[in-house]
Amino acid sequence: MSRRYLQIKICSEITVTEEQFSRTLTASILKYFGEVGLSRVAPKLIRFEPYKSTAIVAFAKDYVVEVQAALALIRQIGESETLMLPLKTSGTIKGLSKS
Amino acid sequence: MVKFLDLHVIPKIGDESSCARMADLLALSGYHAVGLTVPTGLLRDKLEDLRKCFQDSGIQVFLRADLTCSRREELLKLLRRFRPAFDIIGVKCTNHSLALVAARDRRVDLIYFDPARRNVWLDDSIANVSNAAFELNLNMLFERADHLIITRFMKDIIIALRHDMQIVLSSGGTSTFTIRAPVQLMAIAEVLGLNKQEAFESVSTIPSRIVGSNIKRRSQTYVEEGVSEA
Numbered sequence: 226m227s228r229r230y231l232q233i234k235i236c237s238e239i240t241v242t243e244e245q246f247s248r249t250l251t252a253s254i255l256k257y258f259g260e261v262g263l264s265r266v267a268p269k270l271i272r273f274e275p276y277k278s279t280a281i282v283a284f285a286k287d288y289v290v291e292v293q294a295a296l297a298l299i300r301q302i303g304e305s306e307t308l309m310l311p312l313k314t315s316g317t318i319k320g321l322s323k324s
Numbered sequence: 325m326v327k328f329l330d331l332h333v334i335p336k337i338g339d340e341s342s343c344a345r346m347a348d349l350l351a352l353s354g355y356h357a358v359g360l361t362v363p364t365g366l367l368r369d370k371l372e373d374l375r376k377c378f379q380d381s382g383i384q385v386f387l388r389a390d391l392t393c394s395r396r397e398e399l400l401k402l403l404r405r406f407r408p409a410f411d412i413i414g415v416k417c418t419n420h421s422l423a424l425v426a427a428r429d430r431r432v433d434l435i436y437f438d439p440a441r442r443n444v445w446l447d448d449s450i451a452n453v454s455n456a457a458f459e460l461n462l463n464m465l466f467e468r469a470d471h472l473i474i475t476r477f478m479k480d481i482i483i484a485l486r487h488d489m490q491i492v493l494s495s496g497g498t499s500t501f502t503i504r505a506p507v508q509l510m511a512i513a514e515v516l517g518l519n520k521q522e523a524f525e526s527v528s529t530i531p532s533r534i535v536g537s538n539i540k541r542r543s544q545t546y547v548e549e550g551v552s553e554a
Contacts, residue, residue, distance in 0.1 A: 234352065236349065236500065236501070256469075257469070289511075290511045291515070292511075293507055293508050293510075293511030294508070294511040294514075296508065297462075297466070297504050297505075297509070297511060297512055298465060298466065298469055298512070300466050300467070300502075306499075306501040307501065308349070308500065308501045308502075308503070310349070310352065310353055310505050310508075311505055311507055311508065312352075
């Protein structure tokens with residue numbers, strides 16, 4: 226399955242952990258696109274950098290819109306307000322680091 | 325180069341650090357310009373401070389007034405008073421007759437509805453006569469994305485498209501956590517029923533055109549549509 230990689234900036238009132246991020250993203254896709262949608266998107270956390278507040282997520286290449294929408298609809302992690310901004314999408318992880 | 329605009333950002337006036345953070349995040353998200361909703365009676369000094377705060381982050385600022393009232397006469401009075409002073413005028417439609425007046429009036433740039441109100445929504449009679457663009461404030465979705473609101477948005481989009489109404493996507497953000505990147509607004513719009521091109525135009529060319537024509541209209545040389553002083 227061909228995949229796309231999305232680099233995300235996480236802005237939150239608290240320090241978000243890898244597990245919290247992963248759970249929140251999965252829950253958001255599940256809420257808005259259902260079980261079938263989630264299995265089609267197949268999101269996978271590739272890299273999580275808490276000191277930079279960034280994460281890289283891989284997902285099926287035809288579902289960029291669904292992932293972007295699910296990210297936009299995340300408002301909170303736990304009780305804390307959170308914003309997840311997509312920085313860059315690429316077909317390779319290496320491509321994300323290119324300016 | 326593509327320029328993205330968010331025509332509905334509501335900054336916390338007087339909280340400079342919040343405004344600066346907001347401006348930085350808007351710039352990081354890829355916006356070039358924003359429409360800042362400010363209170364209509366805000367002092368000129370404060371406006372300049374606000375403008376500077378955003379311009380320091382490379383964001384061009386347009387001032388927007390949101391008019392809310394319940395009667396036609398009231399709306400016309402507000403338009404007479406505030407149209408010359410603001411770059412963008414948005415009207416929050418609180419009832420059907422007001423929505424009709426706002427949609428017809430050429431001084432109104434954007435009309436929007438509160439999807440949580442069940443008694444007023446965009447219908448064919450409004451869309452058919454509208455000169456104003458229809459604004460989708462996606463902050464309602466961020467706050468309460470239940471199926472009723474999503475359905476409301478989808479129906480609004482279908483009606484607007486049926487009557488070739490221009491659609492503008494805005495975040496309606498009131499804090500750093502409620503602004504969204506243009507790609508996120510486009511993604512939500514695509515999920516709600518716009519195609520890729522329409523979603524793209526709703527955050528770039530349509531808002532640019534609205535702001536551009538208003539700036540032209542407010543220039544010293546402008547006489548009326550199609551006529552300007554040499």
